[in-house]
Amino acid sequence: MELFFNPFDNLVCILLGISFTVWFTLLLVFIIVPAIFGVSFGIRRLYMKTLLKVFEWATLRIERGAKEKNHLLYKPYSNAIIAKEPTSLEEEIKEIRRSGSNKDLDSATEFELSDIFYFARRGVESIMDDEVTKRFTAEELESWNLLTRSNYNFHYISLRLTVLWGLGLLIRYGFLLPLRVTLAFTGVGLLVFLTSIVGLLPNGRMKNFLSEKVHLMCYRICVRALTAIITYHDSENKPKNGGICVANHTSPIDVIILASDGCYAMVGQIHGGLMGVIQRSMVKACPHIWFERSEVKDRHLVAKRLSDHVEDKSKLPILIFPEGTCINNTSVMMFKKGSFEIGATVYPVAIKYDPRFGDAFWNSSKFGMVNYLLRMMSSWAIVCSVWYLPPMSREEGEDAVQFANRVKAAIARQGGLVDLLWDGGLKRAKVKDTFKEEQQKLYSKMLVGTQEDRSRS
């Protein structure tokens, strides 16, 4: 039996071969080579501008559709669901009583049955909307960015809009996603491979120089793998050796964003699997600080290793995220004081993502890591701004907590984020009783305070 080679098969093979070559050349020229040298063609910015125009159009269409049907649009507000009045406990309880009696209030502020209204209302308000929980859900947008995950007004979409959305879907999953996954694999693969090679060299200036170049190059490829469009501000304040860089934390991508613009020593726990392989090869090229799982609990050990590292001026600045967990990028939560006790110079960095293109927040209770990365790679782009703030040191008479709060306030101010006193760990743990005591104190001052006056007179 002879096998007939269909001339068609030949043609298909040739076409495939050509498109593959073209694809790879484009990839190389437009993405990988600029990444190696750190230059940019500006393609991504053009892409960003085009997208914005499309989104605006899409939102207008939805609004028009809703108006025609005379319905109330689901208008997302990242600030509040309910109208909260900023009155104090005393004012409100007095007001409730005033409406209920004709007595002269100033002389008779004693307990009334209606006092409970205040507490009941405050309680229900916090069930409906509170400062902490909403920081852990994705920020809501005013305009629609053609991703179904951020649209709640489905029934107002016209045919044209649906077509546009379908086109967007096709582009994102058919073209962008494979492209990005390829780049991601390239970037990670190169990182592991090249750092292992550099690790073979003897310690010295050559090694440090090469390690820097290798790290930067691979991170830049990863940045392009996410189509991250980053604007760096105030680069003159970039962290220097012997310092600690602190930043607000929104997602694991923060690391890639910062590390593609400068070289840092990472801190973290050693993981197994792919992560572990990457970590182990990175540390061959330059000293990062990886902890075994058991060592993480030992605060003294951690502090010692960190301070040893900063004292050695030839080592890179440490990158730390003091919030300890991912926040949704509308606020900054309490900084853990550990990194502020060491006494090194702190270089604060503020990272603010533009949510219009894709939500970068990692809700670790909702999505696993792989799921999250897939979502990131199938969004339009990740646009963010990074501000390098001037270095800060602990002042005389300031303890670690106050210093941490000062740095946090600076970061919040620069990034336009809300500065909260709450602990990010609150999303999992229970609240301390001291807050409740304060409420009780305020109320009792109202009641008992007046009783004391009466007994005096």
Add this chain to the structure above:
Amino acid sequence: MGSSSSISSAHLLRLYDRFESLDRDNRGCLSPDDFEALGGLAMNPIGGRIMEAFFSSGQDTVDFSSFVRILAHFRPTDRNRNKEGAQQELPSSRTRKLKFAFQLYDMDRDGKISREELLQVLRAMLGLQVTEEQLQSIAERAIQEADLDKDDAISFDEFKKSLEKTDIDTKMSVSFLK
């Protein structure tokens, strides 16, 4: 909801988002743990009692419709214009709110606020900031003022009567942002 100012679908959607974000283990219903994780509720002196209102029918989970039903107590009341053109609260919504507040006091749901129950609520609201004597005297005075049939407890009607002039609507309402 059946009244002229029922919760709009946009607001309902917001509440559903809120419900979902509180439901941390994604079971489609809320458990006491989910409420306890709320900072604002935990620091409220009667937070525990408010939580009880959601779990009152003996179950240990709250689904979305029960969630909305309880929160609906705090809707701004419907108002009617009477003949003179002045606005009056609809008696039914006012009674609903009063009932809710009454149940915050009346823990055993026997329809009366006993002296003991009043003391418990006062202790919750004041914590350790007042002495036992002060607490007793406050409770004594409150019962004397409201208890009209002298049975040493405050029934729902007595409760209603003592608050008949109070503006319940604004003080027990939570309004949505438009």
